[in-house]
Amino acid sequence: MQPDSDLEMLMARYQRGDFAAATTLIHRLSPQLHRFFVIQFASRGDADDLLQETWMRIHEVRHTYRAGEPVLPWLYAIARHIRVDHYRKACRTAAREERLEEMPEVAAVPPARSGGTPDLEALLAPLPQSQREVIEMLKVAGMSLEEVARATSSSVGSVKQKAHRAYETLRERLSGERLNTGRAGGLS
């Protein structure tokens, strides 16, 4: 998570054509943008492509960022646009292509990290896409409800509702897992 004023200053320098500021922004913000794409069930390869495409679009429309406004909602609004565009293109391509074999509907859940840290992608996998992106923006990007509402072109109320529903689903799942772990522990 970056202090907003720092990002705003870097964006202003980027708009003035400062290459060092552009590079700093790329290095600082790319990991969370990449994760945003991975969480939406994109493969790492797809996420690399989407990340690159997002930065190209950001570069193209960098003049639309206005000084004093928060950077992350602007950035994530563009990233969402790229993701939706990519999804639409993929759907069109899939509709034209013949299916050779049945594919699993949901990508394989990545293995849990070592060291007991829960894996975010696996944790958010059961959530619908709209809830997943809200949780990702709130918990990984550290955005406020107002900023998430701006990034997703929705109201704060709608963001709160999505987060609440996501928590309900996660509560059920995590409580179930805890129960199963407890039972397994009891049996062994």
Next chain:
Amino acid sequence: MRDREIDEILTQAGQAPHEVAPAVLDRVARSIGSSLGPVRPLPPAWALAGGLVLICAAVALAGAARLGLYGIQKLSVLDDALIFPVLGILICLAATAFAGEMIPGSRRRVAPGVFLGAGSLALVAVFAVLFHDYRTERFVSQGVACLTAGLLHAIPAGLASWLLLRRGFAVNSIAAGVAAGTLAGLAGVTMLELHCANFEAPHAMLWHTAVIPLCGAAGALLARAARR
């Protein structure tokens, strides 16, 4: 399980390091560096919205002046005091919405589609309150003439608005198209209210108001076609 516990789990998972291949970052930086130059940021949203309002007012006034200001001459003070402030408020809101749609990460108070419906209904309600003549003499012929005039005046308003915001970037092009169409349609309706002296309630409620949804739909279709 409590919210706080879920919060902790998510925060812990969110803080786990996530690396991007350095080669990808270098590629991005190189691509950007090759075409990096200073850019002029967009003016503030209020300035853009103000420009859009001026465009709508200019198109409506110029159009009505050319066709004849018969409507406003025949309207009572009460009619004027209700119709034009409502149109003014709707134009300001539509201009703000359109400017917001063209700037990523802007605050959206209401979805353009909802605004289109609510704005049209508000105008129908105003006409229903003010006009009580329910005759339908030459309903279709006069109605089509008004609808055509309204749509023809919405076109320059829409084009000029698009020209003003051409440097913007719509993350949702269809929503931006609806917002632009609504604004242009409101310019067309304002021209009709200044010009048209037919105060039959069904005429105003149907043919005048229809300019707004038709322009909104046209905006959405054009945006969809442009996206492809």
